Amino acid sequence: MPETDGSQMEKKIRDTAKLLKEADYVVAFTGAGMSAESGIPTFRGSDGLWGKYDPELLTIGSFMAKPLEGWQLVKDLFFDVISAARPNPGHYALAELEHMHRLHCIITQNIDYLHQDAGNRVVCEFHGTIKSIICPKCSRLYPSASVALSQLPPHCADCQTVLKPNFVFFDEAIPVDARENARAATLKADVMLVIGTSGAVPPACYLPDIARENGAMIIEINPEPTQYTKRITDIYLNGNAGDILPKLVAEVKSLIETL
Numbered sequence: 001m002p003e004t005d006g007s008q009m010e011k012k013i014r015d016t017a018k019l020l021k022e023a024d025y026v027v028a029f030t031g032a033g034m035s036a037e038s039g040i041p042t043f044r045g046s047d048g049l050w051g052k053y054d055p056e057l058l059t060i061g062s063f064m065a066k067p068l069e070g071w072q073l074v075k076d077l078f079f080d081v082i083s084a085a086r087p088n089p090g091h092y093a094l095a096e097l098e099h100m101h102r103l104h105c106i107i108t109q110n111i112d113y114l115h116q117d118a119g120n121r122v123v124c125e126f127h128g129t130i131k132s133i134i135c136p137k138c139s140r141l142y143p144s145a146s147v148a149l150s151q152l153p154p155h156c157a158d159c160q161t162v163l164k165p166n167f168v169f170f171d172e173a174i175p176v177d178a179r180e181n182a183r184a185a186t187l188k189a190d191v192m193l194v195i196g197t198s199g200a201v202p203p204a205c206y207l208p209d210i211a212r213e214n215g216a217m218i219i220e221i222n223p224e225p226t227q228y229t230k231r232i233t234d235i236y237l238n239g240n241a242g243d244i245l246p247k248l249v250a251e252v253k254s255l256i257e258t259l
């Protein structure tokens with residue numbers, strides 16, 4: 001990287017750290033790119049899964065119509081990959097920021113539980129979680145670890161209905177609690193960190209717009225510009241979450257310690 005780019009990035013990190021130090025309520029809005037450095041592929045962006053799979057396969061209609069094919073796909077794409085993944089330095093940096101009281105809520109589109117594994121406690125899982133599996137008929141919840149995925153599709157022990165991962169498929173409604181909690185946190189935010197999301201999946205993608213309209217500063221961390229970058233982003237930190245977040249948190253720490 002040319003020196004001017006490096007020093008511009010350092011200045012942007014310093015400016016962002018000052019905002020985080022002064023803010024009353026900081027929200028991080030994260031997407032698949034947050035976990036890319038943990039080895040979990042994103043949907044879009046270079047190396048995204050949509051280069052290899054048809055997104056139609058992850059609609060709720062397709063899953064309900066063909067549960068065996070649907071389960072084979074989500075097992076390969078999510079259950080097998082995510083169960084082997086660990087938090088990366090970006091996740092740990094966000095956990096440290098929460099412990100420093102400089103991050104008040106994470107709204108994540110991810111289902112991988114890596115924010116909680118890293119140590120964050122206030123996490124709104126907008127699209128549900130891989131940690132449980134639900135019966136769509138009787139609503140019985142199963143911890144994922146208790147459901148054998150060696151024989152697909154799995155069935156409810158009570159009513160024999162085919163089980164569904166407890167995450168949201170395309171065209172499926174967002175759980176009311178997640179929607180309301182995310183909106184409440186968004187409306188409180190005076191700074192929103194938008195990390196590793198292309199902003200292409202509604203209704204989650206509207207949250208940064210709502211925060212901005214409500215007066216929040218938008219800080220974006222992503223190696224590729226997105227639909228937000230020119231339109232609403234105040235500071236664009238161009239790079240990987242696992243590189244930038246630890247530097248940002250170190251800068252916040254040094255500002256607090258020099259008080």
Ligand code: NAD
Nearest residue numbers: 031032033042043044045109110111112196197198240241
């Ligand atoms: P997306 O796949 O549409 O976009 C990923 C974004 O991450 C891109 O803008 C890409 O440039 C960026 N990116 C790639 N590597 C990065 C890195 N190291 N650091 C920072 N940014 C990086 O992701 P999305 O916007 O979250 O939408 C996809 C949907 O799929 C979401 O609903 C999400 O829940 C789901 N999903 C989740 C997981 C997961 O749980 N880990 C994985 C894949 C998809």
